Amino acid sequence: MAKINSQYDQDTLVNPKHNPTVAALLSVIPGLGQMYNKRYIKGAVLFILFAAFVIVMIDFITTGLQGLITLGEVPREDDSRVFLSNGVISLIFTVFFLGFYCLNIQDALKDAKRIQLGWKVPNMREGFRNAWDTSFPYLLIAPGLFLLMFVVVFPLLYMVFIAFTNFNLYNAPPREILEWIGFQNFINLFTINEWRNTFVNVLSWTLIWTFVATTLQIALAMFLAVITNHPRLKFKKLIRTVFILPWAVPAFVTIIIFSALFHDTFGAINTQIIIPLFGEGIPWLQNATWTKIALIMIQVWLGFPFIYALFTGVLQGISSDWYEAADIDGASRWQKFRNITFPHLMFATAPLLIMQYSFNFNNFNVIYLFNQGGPAVRGQTAGGSDILISWVFGLTFENQQYNMAAAVSIILGLLVATFAFFQFRRSRSFKEEGTF
Template sequence: MAATNKNDKHDLLVNKKHNPTVAALLSIIPGLGQAYNKRFLKGAALFILFAAFVVAFTELISAGLQGLVTLGEVPREDDSRIFLSNGILSLIFTAFFLSFYILNIQDAFKDAKRIQLGWKVPNIREGFRNAWDNSFPYLLIGPGLFLLIFVVIFPLLFMVFLAFTNYNLYNAPPRNLLEWVGFENFVTLFTINEWRTTFFNVLSWTLIWTFVATTLQIGLALFLAVLVNDPRVRFKKLIRTVLILPWAVPGFVTIIIFSALFNDNFGAINLQIIEPLFGQRVPWLTDATATRVAIIMIQVWLGFPFVYALFTGVLQGISADWYEAADMDGANRWQKFRNITFPHVMFATAPLLIMQYAGNFNNFNIIYLFNQGGPAVRGQTAGGTDILISWIYGLTFTNQQFNMAAAISIILGILVAGFAFFQFRRSRSFKEEGTF
């Protein structure tokens, strides 16, 4: 027994001499810190992986970063877009390398800390089992993360970098080389009269469109959901099926049909309704105000079924005891709606309703398919019904003002992300997530 205690004290002394700082410093050369922790196989694997990365990618990353700075040197031979793409890939690979390099140092430090506290280094079989258990979730999300980086993050970074170049129709590679211009595009957007006027007109209409169209579709959906949920209404299943039908039809088909119905010359709305009643036709496609009214009505038609389905499910989940208690207290219909129905519906659906606003803010389909953002407005580079996203599309594919489109896209992304984050933070369902 005395001998055992003596050995335990000796182990504790040895463990106290194991220094985590030394392990972290040795990990500056990947694998040496793990070897210091007597995890030789893990250290060897890390050293080989990092050495292979350095040998295979150092030249590629160096050339890519250099090209990102210069964007090419010989016109008609160097394509600045390729240099920009390679530079972004180099940044991504560098970020990967630095992330794993830091994790390598942290891993050696944590293992050394555990050894210092008396942890026994596992054998090879236990090490493999522990590594598999810990890395299995990362193996599952790895392919998705890879796609996210190269399908979402890479194009997003490419767009952000374009906003700081002079890439437009008159300076397009490979005939010309791109140059870094700093914040010149953003300054142009807010100082040149044509760009400033167009931007603020389009932004104001985008905000009006988002608020009016989304609020009307939510209000109509709530009205119909409450009405159909009334116990006195019969044939509820049939009515609900009919009200869901606009959602079942593909949106682009509905928009194209409505564009024909609203046509100034042969549309049924003018010929069969407006002209017989009022003796004149409404210029639905040639007057900006009339076009805006038309697309708001179409969006309400397209958008209310989804919200109606949400509200219907929530209303059916509200306990009848609440309403019975309100009846006993002498509450009228409006009081029951204001204090029971509306709070329950908003609490359960607030995040999805916020996404309705964010979705309509970027609702390209209806703007483009109905009238291509028209009618044209004199002195503007955008049409009378263009919202920010459709204006960006026109600048990119019609006018080839890639730099200005990228700059506006950055502003658009900040607006949408800021609005969504602010509203999510304020919603009760976000605040009370995980509380019971």
Template sequence: MPTNTDNRKENLINPRHNPTLAAVLSIIPGIGQIYNRRFVKGAALFILFAAFFSAMYSFIVSGLQGLVTLGEIPREHDSRVFLSEGILSLIFFAFFAMFYVLNITDAYKDAKRIQLGWKVPNMREGFKNAWDTSFPYLLVTPGLFLLLFVVVFPLLFMIFLAFTNYNLYNAPPRHLLSWVGFDNFIRLFTIAEWRSTFFNVLSWTLVWTFVATTLQIALALFLAVVVNDPRIKFKRLIRTVFILPWAVPAFVTIIIFSALFNDNFGAINLHMIEPLFGTKIPWMTDVTWSRVAIIMIQVWLGFPFVYALFTGVLQSISSDWYEAADMDGANRWQKFRNITFPHVMFATAPLLIMQYSFNFNNFNIIYLFNQGGPAVRGQTAGGTDILISWIYGLTFDNQQYNMAAAISIILGILVASFAFFQFRRTRSFKEEGNI
């Protein structure tokens, strides 16, 4: 009685053509394709791999060695250069490995198809098929290379720095960097000064993000619902006025508010607070009042964009829904809770999540208002510093590059985790049948 294996062998038109042999021959790139009678493709692959290997072998080997040692002669070897060349070597090696595996896979798949009766195309058909299948990748390639050297390379450089001892007192080329493993992360959570600063800044960052963003969304929703009411006249004028704060560059607005909130000569103290209450509020020198001021400024800066989103969504809601609700005897709150609010949230949820992520890393307002101040005793961060502005201060003011890189990794993980979790839960990102 024939087995399943025997039946499969009977279905093969060319059983003597061995896919495994094609894959083994492709250990030398191009030879497997030549075995499959794709001579031009095999020759091209062999030449490309040989050229890459001969041109990049010495750079990759020396780069990987330098990545391990980070230099051996102080004042002559710059560890930053060794680190950069090592990262580039890793990227080139990853590309080589990826295309090497694709070369083996391609030879195996072609051999499998030949075994099943596939006819090897001639040169003209081969070029046409290659052009048709590779054209989309050809268009994507420039963007991919730009992404690698503008995003991936700096990101990897920062990640590697987090595991070195790069700081003000150990800066190359005078000194050589060395790998310290997870010591920077351990210091961040075990040394009292670093631990207290980190958790204070992290807690304020979370409070700032939630309070400022939620208030700007709530204000925008309230104003959008009120202005959308059919009894309101001059809608276009009102909407134009509400959009104006968005039209002014944010850094200009922040600098103006910084002057308005100044403790000594600011208009808010001189012409509003002092005449009414006979005192001045220390907006710039007291941590609590500085935080209140920054939150109010962010609400002013952030609500116009969200207001524009909500206004567009409200105008797209059919009036039939509200007419049906009126016939059922629903009041204003019930119509808002069951019709307006769900529609607005469904349409804008991804953008609102981006507002939270943006404010989590909103460096401009923190730095331009009062450079993260006022100072706090026993901390390396100011009273209004959030994680991103603290990292900036550690990098450019204190030259604590290793600690700044370690905190940046933690910051990136927090933002990515929050965004991924929220986007996955958002109905807008689910398939229509799975909502």
């Protein structure tokens, strides 16, 4: 049976002598495989490009990768930061080179198989037209991809590598040479009491802050959107405009104003409201618990207008026939909200609401501008209201603990990525028919 199939395959080949394996092997030297396929101009261009890349970049890449391993050898002369930067750039160029190298082999192999089946090699004009048609989308995204590599990927890789070194205030280049210490920073984060206690406290508050502040602003926005969408309510446009106003004011201006309003000594909230009613002010900035309560209230104020605008738009699109049918069936207001309004709101806005949770998880502005993450806590390297991102900022720019800041940043990134991944997977349930 195998011999019959093999004979059949050979009979269907128009040009059986043209060997794809030979084309792939020749492509070990880029361009030769394309020349074997009689695509001489394409092969010449690939050969020239790869040869030029190797001639120009080989010294930089080999030196950069070697420096990435050693991080320098002579203190005060070799700067480990430069070695690390050059190594990361060399690594990026190497990945690009290997990617195009593999594509070159795959291209030669694919063309050889097509030639076996009777495909005719196009002439120069047709080849250029085909190449333009297939590569045009890639040409459009190439500038953005290039910027992405060196604006996002390079800093990210640099930070990841820093997490596995001993880069801190007392071991800073060029005075000292950095060393690779493996996972020691992560081990210290979970074994040394000072680091472990700080990490646990900050992570706990970050999760509470994210869940409570975001959920409250969503709940408030939903409540106000449903109320203002009621058909008996008058002056809807004016009321909606008032609710959108907090969104129109720059966030940092609002935060600074609230910081003054919540000031323990001269803040209007204490002097005009709390003290006249209770005789004693609240230590908003000196007590960590009250600081956290104030931060949650501020974030609810800042965040609900955007979600309110989303919900208002969705509510305008819900057909009144749904509610009329529910009235005929004798449904209560709660039943109509639970079975009509709420599913429609979630279906349309679930991805954006997930984004709100991710945004608040890394919401640096509110935490830092209100009280710089304070008040200070004895025995911790973070303030009482610091979340992970503001703690990383303090470790980097105030304490110069670059290695620990990088380690915490990696954990922070993994947490956000994992949360977003699973939540977006769950949000697909809203797109399935019959979920309402």
